[in-house]
Amino acid sequence: MDKFFSIVRGLGLTRGPKKLLAGVLGGIAAKLGVDVAYVRIGFLIFCLLPGPAVVFYLLAWVVLPDQNNSIVLQRFLDRRALGK
Numbered sequence: 001m002d003k004f005f006s007i008v009r010g011l012g013l014t015r016g017p018k019k020l021l022a023g024v025l026g027g028i029a030a031k032l033g034v035d036v037a038y039v040r041i042g043f044l045i046f047c048l049l050p051g052p053a054v055v056f057y058l059l060a061w062v063v064l065p066d067q068n069n070s071i072v073l074q075r076f077l078d079r080r081a082l083g084k
Helices: 002-010 024-032 036-048 053-063 072-082
Strands: none
Touching: 024 036, 024 053, 036 053, 053 072
């Protein structure tokens, strides 16, 4: 799993500082160099279409590193491995 998390960190995409929920859309906006409002509007339109928009957002929240380079899924798996 460490290789997977290294690959994710290597993408250069992090959950952004401009958050409403988990910062996923803020991170995408920062990576693309556009205003976060455009990305949020695009995501809302994406949510109106039939498809897995909410699942995509939740997966991105769990897998993308935050501003401290910490990944939620990795922390969870590490805690389970330690038995905590």
